[in-house]
Amino acid sequence: MLPLEYGRSEDRDIIVRDRFDGFRREFLRTLVNPEVIEEHRQSALGQHSERLERLLIYFRQRPLEQRYAVRAIEPFRRYQVVRLSGRRGVPPRLVDDAIYTSANDARHGLFLRCIRDLLET
């Protein structure tokens, strides 16, 4: 059964991708716990536990318009979280006013947004 919003889409690949992502998200939601979030807070880059790696791989593979990025206002001092437009030439837009004082803090703020998106859908 095709949901109606796919009716006019020529590219069936998108339907499969969304369905695959549905199953994937269902499983990934079971991996979210306070330990995973704390692990990321302490170390945003590098090797992580299997649980956290799986979540991060998924977040980094989202369609471009669903991905976030860090915006360096002043390197090593002030950062924000933005969302990519997914449209060539259209700049990323701010998602909130939060200012982070390190790139890793901003990466963690971004991670928390990804977690929220995952749990809310």
Place this chain on the structure above:
Amino acid sequence: MAQIKIFGYADKISVKPGDTIQFHVSADGTSTAEAHLVRLIHGDEHPHGPGFIDEEIDCAANGTWQVEKQFTQVGAFLEVADPDRKLALDGSITLCAFIWPTWPDVGHRQCLLGRWDNDRNHGYGLGINPSGRLEFWVGCGNEVDYLQAELPLQKQAWYFVAATFDARSGRATLYQEGVVSRYNSLLSKVAPVEYRSHVSEMFRFRQNNLPDTPFLVAGSRDWHALRGHFVSQLYCGKIDRCGVFDRPLDHEELDAIRSGGQPPLDGMVAYWDTTKGYTDRGIGDLVVDIGPNRLDAEGYNRPVRAQTGYNWNGRNDCFRLAPHQYGGIEFHADAMIDSNWNATKTLELPETLRSGAYAMRVRGGDGEGLAEEYIVFFVRSRMPTARIALLFSTATYLAYANERFATDGQIVQPMAGQPPTISEVDIEIYENPEFGAGCYDTHADGAGVCYTSYRRPMVNMRPKYRIAAFDLPWNFPADLSILAWLEHKGYDYDVLTDEDVHLEGVAAMAPYACILNSTHPEYHSERMLDAHEDYIAGGGRFICMGANSFCCNVAFRDDEPWIMECRKTGGHWIAWAARPGEYYLATTGQMGGIWTGFQRWGQKLVGNTFAGEGFAHSQPYRRMPDSYDPALAWITEGIEGEIIGDFGLGNGGAAGIEIDCYKLGFGTPPNTKLIASSGGHPDNYIAHDEEGAHAHQGFSGTHNYILRADMVYFEAPNNGAVFATGSIAFGSALPINGFENNVSQLLSNVVNAFVRPGPLPGSNRPRKSTAGLERVAP
């Protein structure tokens, strides 16, 4: 008040004291800027290092400059020199072309060929209208008549298209036929797609030709109050043979051209045989008219030659083997190889300038953010006296110029193991195609960018810049950490660039006993690679400072060294893939892609090359048994313990970002010693297996010992030698703790031994020279 923005470039990247250099600056929001020459010493602002360091230098150009907003013509097209206005056809016309549109539904008009003034609506043209259909039009100012095909064009399909116009009767006809073969297009004949359209209509108006309208292929003339004349209606796609006649060709005549027959001479005004003028050594920008008037066309912004044509049959993979099947010229609406700005300032460089990395610093207003520009260039020595040279990888800088992969690359976040960290200037170039792209990007129409140049602002060849995808200084700003180390240690050194090595070969390298290259010496022309090989074999001592070394093959024309061509093919770590049959460099006729494809693995030159990359996290090296060999103990002299480089500005380790390894099967010299090695990199480090094995589970860092940076050393003939770090992060470890650390110690040991004349320490090689090889270094 508008935000102040300053951007600029120099006409040369490598100069000598006393040479003349031109600076081209464009400014928004100000008419004056403060310029000052600086010598650049350190470029990474990471708080664990020394920060940005430069030195102001007196010169005649320092002071207040008058600056203005300058405009850039983007888009590739052909312009026909037609001084006698043979193409200002007032009567009947036929226009015809083989076309392969890549973006017919872009939503604005694309002109294929015509003598059309888009601002004043005068002349005639054949193009693709905003609904993606073939269209022919004639205009006389207030009135324009149009005739469009019944159905939109398919992307990436070859067509033969024509428009005929009988000026007496006013009958206009469109001829559109697919010429899709088993090989030449996106779809095969099993797809039930309609390509054909034949329509006809009586026009009420006749064209009026303005005297100075140029005949263009892939664009049309336009005008803007501030810019003056420019070219718009730019086309995305390929055009093969095309022509103009001064009578309406009939259906049978058009059928004959479509089937590969010679175009009729009767009425021919121009016929561009896009396959003419090819040589075994490459293809230029001139497109030859075989018609009676010799109205050759010249490419602007380097239309891509050597592309497959409408009749490509898949048997040959290079224009040299079947030129007549390689008539495709590819156009991109956002191609850009030269800003062509007016010169803002010309400077004769002081004779007393020492060799180094320099920049003209140009600041408008408060000089903050985009109001500050550094126009970087390199000054060589006129008479080399230093024993050391630092070779800056300007070819690699060109490849990465103004890349936008953090925002557009689907694969970049999983590769980088992190989200991008985007700065203001990244957004500026993202919004403005006038900056042009690098060879890591694709054009908006989806094709890979194969030409890049330094005659435009290169925002990432600047001190302080951090690459968005990896949040690291990348290439030039990272390479300054090596320069700062040489400064700190008090070595007498000169600088060289890839351009010097390309243009002069080994002669540029020969004066130096020891050459260090950069953190990421990835891109090399054949001449550059040959020069390195001859330098080392001839007794030169070479320190390969970086990784992903000597991997990619690129080409330059001798008379335009600021433009580089790069075709991406081979290996599974390329940013885009050249289309089938389009692997060869139009510049030289050589295959593009990676040197692996030529049996010239980087290992054959420096003992190691590409193992993989992961960017987000670096590791230390561990000493390997060879480092304890008494004959090699000089390399690690003064270093305590097993671990080398568990620190660094490049993600906390000296081994990482991109890493290279030793491999005897790929030509690592058998006498190579392994001094130290990393390993256990995170799983976002993926092995780039050049043996062509299937990708499989366990390719990644924590599972795969191949993912490592190998620090290797070997002796070459004639007292030559190579030391290679195998890691991009190595250079960024040097500045830690005021340049006093074990990475710095190790590099000093090597440099000190390499600059000393005579045999290398611990050498057990016979003293006599290897027959047939000439010693190069003093």
